[in-house]
Amino acid sequence: MATQDRLIESTQELLWERGYVGTSPKAIQRHAGVGQGSMYHHFTGKPDLAAAALRRSAEELRALAEERLSGPGTAYQRIAGYLLRERDVLRGCRIGRMAQDPDVIADAQLRAPVEETLAWLRGRIAEVIAEGQAAGELAPDPDPADTAAALIAVVQGGYVLARAAGTAEPFHQAVRGALGLLSAHVLR
Amino acid sequence: MATQDRLIESTQELLWERGYVGTSPKAIQRHAGVGQGSMYHHFTGKPDLAAAALRRSAEELRALAEERLSGPGTAYQRIAGYLLRERDVLRGCRIGRMAQDPDVIADAQLRAPVEETLAWLRGRIAEVIAEGQAAGELAPDPDPADTAAALIAVVQGGYVLARAAGTAEPFHQAVRGALGLLSAHVLR
DNA sequence: GTCTATATTCGGATAGAC
DNA sequence: GTCTATCCGAATATAGAC
Numbered sequence: 001m002a003t004q005d006r007l008i009e010s011t012q013e014l015l016w017e018r019g020y021v022g023t024s025p026k027a028i029q030r031h032a033g034v035g036q037g038s039m040y041h042h043f044t045g046k047p048d049l050a051a052a053a054l055r056r057s058a059e060e061l062r063a064l065a066e067e068r069l070s071g072p073g074t075a076y077q078r079i080a081g082y083l084l085r086e087r088d089v090l091r092g093c094r095i096g097r098m099a100q101d102p103d104v105i106a107d108a109q110l111r112a113p114v115e116e117t118l119a120w121l122r123g124r125i126a127e128v129i130a131e132g133q134a135a136g137e138l139a140p141d142p143d144p145a146d147t148a149a150a151l152i153a154v155v156q157g158g159y160v161l162a163r164a165a166g167t168a169e170p171f172h173q174a175v176r177g178a179l180g181l182l183s184a185h186v187l188r
Numbered sequence: 189m190a191t192q193d194r195l196i197e198s199t200q201e202l203l204w205e206r207g208y209v210g211t212s213p214k215a216i217q218r219h220a221g222v223g224q225g226s227m228y229h230h231f232t233g234k235p236d237l238a239a240a241a242l243r244r245s246a247e248e249l250r251a252l253a254e255e256r257l258s259g260p261g262t263a264y265q266r267i268a269g270y271l272l273r274e275r276d277v278l279r280g281c282r283i284g285r286m287a288q289d290p291d292v293i294a295d296a297q298l299r300a301p302v303e304e305t306l307a308w309l310r311g312r313i314a315e316v317i318a319e320g321q322a323a324g325e326l327a328p329d330p331d332p333a334d335t336a337a338a339l340i341a342v343v344q345g346g347y348v349l350a351r352a353a354g355t356a357e358p359f360h361q362a363v364r365g366a367l368g369l370l371s372a373h374v375l376r
Numbered sequence: 377g378t379c380t381a382t383a384t385t386c387g388g389a390t391a392g393a394c
Numbered sequence: 395g396t397c398t399a400t401c402c403g404a405a406t407a408t409a410g411a412c
Contacts, residue, residue: 003377018290021210024405036407037378046406092288099351100280100288102206111354118352142368149358150365153345160344161337163287164306166299170337177338180330181369191395212387224389225396234388 004042006032011053016094020050020101020110051109057094058113062120069124075132076186079125083155083175089168092159122148139185147182154178192230194220199241204282208238208289208298239297245282246301250308257312263320264374267313271343271363277356280347310336327373335370342366 001009010032014023025046029039043049068082095117104110125148132138154174161170189197198220202211213234217227231237256270283305292298313336320326342362349358 019207019209019288021207022290025407026405035378035380037380040407041377096345096348096352097288099348100207100285102210105351105354111352114352115354118349118358122349122358141372143365146361146365146368148365149346149349149361150342150363150369153343153349153358153362153366154338154341155345156348157284157341157343157345158337160284160287160348161306161310161341163293164284164299164302166293166303170306170310170341173334173337174341175338177331177334177336178341178369180334181338181366181373184329184372185369213389214387223396223398225398228389229395 003032003034003038007034007039007042007049008053008056011049012057012094015050015053016057016091016097019097020104023050025049047107047109050104051113054095054098054110054113058117061093061095061117065121065124069128074137074186075128075135076137076183078128079151079182080179082125083151083179087171089159089162089171090166092163093156096156096159118152122152124148125151137187139187142182142185151178151182191220191222191226195222195227195230195237196241196244198222199237200245200282203238203241204245204279204285207285208292211238213237235295235297238292239301242283242286242298242301246305249281249283249305253309253312257316262325262374263316263323264325264371266316267339267370268367270313271339271367275359277347277350277359278354280351281344284344284347306340310340312336313339325375327375330370330373339366339370 007028010028011023014027014031018027023046025039028049029036039049043052064085065082068085069078071078071081073081095114098104098110098114099118104114122145126144129138129142129144129147133140133144154177158171158174161174162168164170195216198216199211202215202219206215211234213227216237217224227237231240252273253270256273257266259266259269261269283302286292286298286302287306292302310333314332317326317330317332317335321328321332342365346359346362349362350356352358
């Protein structure tokens, strides 16, 4: 694999585990097996490399989500498929995690992929809900945008509860709870 | 105010804003207007001071939540009151935020207040739901523990969405979405 | 493209005077 | 109790040789 790619992948990994403030250039170099000079040859510095890593994570997350959301099944089934898909619960969301970091939020380059990805995800799920309502599969009363925000928040917040508890169980409870509430609106 | 209290309050503030890794002893001293030696006289070091700050934040959060949850009204009204109460949305949750920090999760002293507070909150909301069901105010089918986890996750995840977006709106959408789904289960 | 040397500041603390 | 001095390693680079 190319040196750049090894650097980007290592940065993705470390950002996920330690956050932006907690990830040092030195640690990235060690993890990637790449020297100091080499890193600064390919990237101008930590923010540049982190931005590349976040853009790649954003792409990957989007592809994974789209896989479930554009698959077969009713609106409810596709949303349930998305919420119930295999996840590394205790590690949390590589993208959502960054929203807590003030240095990420303060830097437009770093914040853009985070903002865009979560906005896209809310919009995409709102579409699926609206499709379900148009098809008569879902009751017409829940607002698609509000409901989509609630569902994504359940995932992001579920990670918080799981990490706090030291076990994945609260995440799964939250997802079951959300699907339980939503399923009351399934018409057929 | 006593020096200890100024240190604890400053630490609460900085942990909220910058997280544990992002908060240095030096910054705490500056914020509190307290000298180096003074800080190390009252606390053994950063983890000790952070633990004191987190315990205090945990108490405060609990008191604020209990105020709404044990107030007057039906189960649904009390839960809605809790979800809709005034919040500093873009700053997020002082306690939930810590769950992302690996150094907090790794240290039992630091993690305990986070774990206990969120577990208490889930339990307390589950109780309110169960009371509502017993009183015939809420449909009996939603599982109290799962539903409570979903509601708390909506709050925690709502903060993530809001910070990512740079505006409080997604938080409010998520709360409206959750209350919309829950309200379908209100019987009277 | 990669390596080693060097620089500067900060993080997190200890020691001892007042 | 509080202050100042000092310490050592890490964070984040830049410079220049190979």
